[in-house]
Amino acid sequence: MSTVAAPIGPGDASRLGQVERYDTLAARNSRLAIGDTLTVRVRRFEREAGAMVQEFRLPYQRAMRVLDALNWIAENVASDLAYRWFCGAKMCGTCAVRMNGREVLACWEAVEPEMTIEPLRNLPVIRDLVVDRAPLDRKVESLEPWIERTEPYAGFPERLSHKDMESASKALDCIACMACYSACPVVGLGDLTNFAGPAPLVQLGQTALDPRNDPAKVARALAQTDIFSCVSCYKCEEVCPASIPIVTRVIEPLKARAAALVPAMARHPNVLRRIVAARGRVDPGALVLGVQGFAALRNLPRIWRMLARGKINPARTLLGLKTAAATAARRLLGGTV
Numbered sequence: 001m002s003t004v005a006a007p008i009g010p011g012d013a014s015r016l017g018q019v020e021r022y023d024t025l026a027a028r029n030s031r032l033a034i035g036d037t038l039t040v041r042v043r044r045f046e047r048e049a050g051a052m053v054q055e056f057r058l059p060y061q062r063a064m065r066v067l068d069a070l071n072w073i074a075e076n077v078a079s080d081l082a083y084r085w086f087c088g089a090k091m092c093g094t095c096a097v098r099m100n101g102r103e104v105l106a107c108w109e110a111v112e113p114e115m116t117i118e119p120l121r122n123l124p125v126i127r128d129l130v131v132d133r134a135p136l137d138r139k140v141e142s143l144e145p146w147i148e149r150t151e152p153y154a155g156f157p158e159r160l161s162h163k164d165m166e167s168a169s170k171a172l173d174c175i176a177c178m179a180c181y182s183a184c185p186v187v188g189l190g191d192l193t194n195f196a197g198p199a200p201l202v203q204l205g206q207t208a209l210d211p212r213n214d215p216a217k218v219a220r221a222l223a224q225t226d227i228f229s230c231v232s233c234y235k236c237e238e239v240c241p242a243s244i245p246i247v248t249r250v251i252e253p254l255k256a257r258a259a260a261l262v263p264a265m266a267r268h269p270n271v272l273r274r275i276v277a278a279r280g281r282v283d284p285g286a287l288v289l290g291v292q293g294f295a296a297l298r299n300l301p302r303i304w305r306m307l308a309r310g311k312i313n314p315a316r317t318l319l320g321l322k323t324a325a326a327t328a329a330r331r332l333l334g335g336t337v
Contacts, residue, residue: 031113082129093177140199168209178199179239180237193229201250209250227265280324281322
């Protein structure tokens, strides 16, 4: 049986990894015949008993989804298996789990011959595959993701251009499945950052990117997000079942709003932009000094390591040497910040 995956068209970059792993929907469905045995390992958890992995074997049925496999297990083998689902049609977002190390909607994802199914990460587990949404919901609520207007309605219908609403409308496709929140490596760092996470930012983006919202209110919300801790790894976009361009159309526009409304939050990117505009290149030494000031000189062991590895060049930094690209960089970046 062929394992060659169907080609992915341009613009569908979030699926490129599936092509590399021969893991597209068509490829997966072609690997199984009706009646073949599936091996499903489910991570089970109870507060009293702790965590364990339980293995099940079940027959493959035509067009079987992960949710169908869980239903078969609950109906035939383990009636106490805990998992969530409501619509079964990619609308409610409640059935999100991790399957073979990636976040999926159980109601929409095709089964594989062997599967390990786990609860979402970065949230407390209540039982088996059911996670507690309360911490995320409290975080979203604290951001006040609703519109407060400072000016009265101009009239009905209200004129809103596509350009004004483009990013906010993308965020409105969110089904609150929390797959992106589970996949985010920065959220996984715990208390090392105060990053709100992609899911709350998408909820915030629905109104913070709306031109009718009060800028002061948007600034208060963005100040709580630590949005510049986002490393733009695109893991959130890769797992989003609604195909929302979370980084490019939500988080990056929110970063721009934060830089404009709360400039102190954007110290690192603003310093980087100023250096590139002035010198036509990234100068790591100038960047460290610009962000940390002379306090950076206190960490001498780190400075020596950077010197030894050629990461910094004090002479070039102090002389402010420019490259031939400086003029073009200044024109593209609109001068210094």
